Amino acid sequence: MKYIEIENLCVTYRSGTNKEALRGLNLTVLKGQIYGFLGPNGAGKTTAIKTVLGLIPEYKGKILVLGKAPQDISAKHRIGFMPEIANYYWYLTPKELLYMYARIFGIVKKEASAKIEELLDLVDLKDSANILMKTFSKGMMQKVNFAQALINDPELLILDEPTGGLDPLSRIKMRDVIKHLRDKGKTIFFSSHELSEVEMMCDEVAIIKDGMLLKSGKLKELLAEKGGSTLEQYFLDIIGGK
Secondary structure: OEEEEEEEEEEEEOOOOOEEEEEEEEEEEEOOOEEEEEOOOOOOHHHHHHHHOOOOOOOEEEEEEOOEOOOOHHHHOOEEEEOOOOOOOOOOOHHHHHHHHHHHOOOOHHHHHHHHHHHHHHOOOHHHOOOOHHHOOHHHHHHHHHHHHOOOOOOEEEEEOOOOOOOHHHHHHHHHHHHHHHHOOOEEEEEOOOHHHHHHHOOEEEEEEOOEEEEEEEHHHHHHHOOOOOHHHHHHHHHOOO
């Protein structure tokens, strides 16, 4: 089943410059995949993610998310999103923030309490559950960011730079959790500049530059094209970085 289907997607920003952020992007993410979305800064990754989430309503082309249009509310309730920057209410605790998100999704209090305890344990923040987030490091905020994306037990997880700001041990834990979620039947679509992380996790990848798709496919098959190179070397070859 296709969880994300993008055909000939074009997005133009009309604030003065009429810049084409996406130019004919084609992408398919299947159920149960970990799919890496790669590209240099300014390639159009964030624009594509925002469009998939229904945050950019003006576009040309076709987008289906869980078989529905990006603005469809029933689809949104089946998606978890982790933004790159964790801009949350600093005067709240992690537990309070997660309760707020649980209420947004209509999760009843008893169920929410159990889910929040489970998530705080999952991201190693159980001992910090009642501490104001204004005291948190970037890595701790990233863990809160990840936890909120899981509060509604989503079928599709969209993650923007999920390991940014994490120390090595936390990166390993994040990687293991993402793989475990895939093994439970979740579908994960994420963008990252950490190519070694992508190489260890992903089933398929897409590489874009200047709003256009350069390459996509099964990771092992793509790397085999270059005689078994690393993803980093493959990426540099494709985008013309060397």
